[in-house]
Amino acid sequence: MSQPFLQIRGIRKEYGPVTAVHDVSLDVAQGEFLTFLGPSGSGKSTTLYILAGFEDPTRGDIMLKGQSLLSTPSHKRNIGMVFQRYTLFPHLSVGENIAFPLKVRRLAKAEIDAKVRDMLKLVRLEGFEDRKPAQMSGGQQQRVALARALAYDPPLLLMDEPLSALDKKLREEIQHEIRRIHQQTEVTILYVTHDQEEALRLSDRIAVFSKGVIDQIGTGPELYANPATRFVAEFIGDSDFLPCDLVTAANGKAEIALAGTTLIPNVPVHGKPVAGGKAALMLRPERLHLMRSAPGGSTALPVTVSDVTFLGNNIHVATQTAKGDALAIRLPFGHEAISSLSRGDSVWLGFDPASAHVFC
């Protein structure tokens, strides 16, 4: 196989005593949609800004098609970018905004006009050519920004939380547009967001950033089913953590003791397991099942129902273990237990140890 399309090699960024990015390395395939997911201050935007050329890394290198990008200034990198804030040129019309990168490249007028028409069609804003940015909604402005960033056929498109200023409904609408445009243009996209749902909806792969390092890279289902760290488990999907004791650990599986007595074998374990040490058992609310009485044979925990909330397509049941730890379970609407369930009921929550995770 040939070399990766984009290689990020040991990128490190220090601001005085603060290290924003710790030796991040990553390969991106051509045409891939890769999302940097993480909370603010996790280094995801800084990494993107280094790719754009707005920041120089303290160490490390970036190779696009085998060529280092670092010595190339921003305006010669030929990279597209859509920003978090609205960055259309306010004095230019929509058409002129899209034509801007083509004009500075001194293309022929006929070529520019044709490209502007194509781009307006791509983002479905035909007829808006003569509008000024101030006359358009936020969602429309970001679509124009996308058209402007793609007008010069960049090999790489960077998107820095482009939808964070929009409301939820509009955000989902434009997420679909971005997916369609990605499939249509086959451009390689690096997308930054702190919204896990957005990352899952859009991406081929997700790199989860935490405190300047990538905790894990993988597809959405991989991260959900097999989180490498407690941070990833918390960030992708919903989860609750119960304190437990590690009895033994071998080959990535552990036997744990919950609430001092219940022994649970064969739970996938992550981190640095030490026999006899403290650990946390992660359980996802949608993977638990509710039982009225003590089960024979299967793994289950006795809990007390503390609240029942109707959320439309599912019902969220908050419970507490005997030690007072919160543990939520999500039941599909129409589950037979719902009508009879009320606060204070004692029930059992069963789970498959193989679907749970222990973090040390």
Next chain:
Amino acid sequence: MLSRIEAKAAGSKGPARRLRLTDFDLTLPALGLLVLFFVVPVAILLARSVSEPVPGLGNYAELLGSSTYLRIFANTFLVSGLVTFVSLLIGFPVAWALAVMPSRAASVVFAILLLSMWTNLLARTYAWMVLLQRTGVVNKLLIGLGLIDKPLPLVNNLTGVTIGMTYIMLPFIILPLYGVIRKIDPAILQAAALCGANRWQALVRVLLPLAMPGMAAGALMVFVMSLGYFVTPALLGGTANMMLAELIAQFVQSLVNWGMGGAAALVLLVVTLALYAVQLRFFGTDRMGGR
């Protein structure tokens, strides 16, 4: 409780009255001041310009018909134009630097700017005389560096007036420009860079157009102020390039010719108002919104 509110609403008409007050009534004191100290004197001057020494437009005919006076008009526009141009040339980079530099450094530069603005005008102008004269610091430095052999004539001519007035006018360019440039989102310039614009293209195609309202406001202010400037041209200029304000002063003080002085002052006022109208037309308040 309810009845009290109703009574108040029906009885005093308080809220409605207060609303109207903010509309127009509050401008009355300022308006009165303007009428008393601007409109009335200007009207008197206008009256004297068409009535002294004999009724008619004789003063205007003499002012606009004589080549001597026309040369003074031309010189006034030349100096004002030069000062405006040089102020923009120097002021733009300064305003830009102020907008992007760390706030602590910017406040030091602001302090210098304001301090020089607040220093007595006469003192500053005399300082320039000392700096620019034949044996002044500037000439000595240039000779000492071996750049020139003989002292340059930097004072009592157009050069001296332009230098002195540009220095005085700079803050009036820098302050409005700074306000406009600061409002430009740096991400817009980053977007321009990623679109492929080099520094020059970003400056010409993005930054300058966006800063245009500030440049226009500053330039108009400086041009209009320069048109009527007296102290600096009188001290740093020569007799060969007299400006309009000096002419007016001469008419009124030396020649006690209020008719000609009034006519000259009114020509100046008309030019100023015309320029203001042009600015309103092209850079009116709602131009930035793009509507």
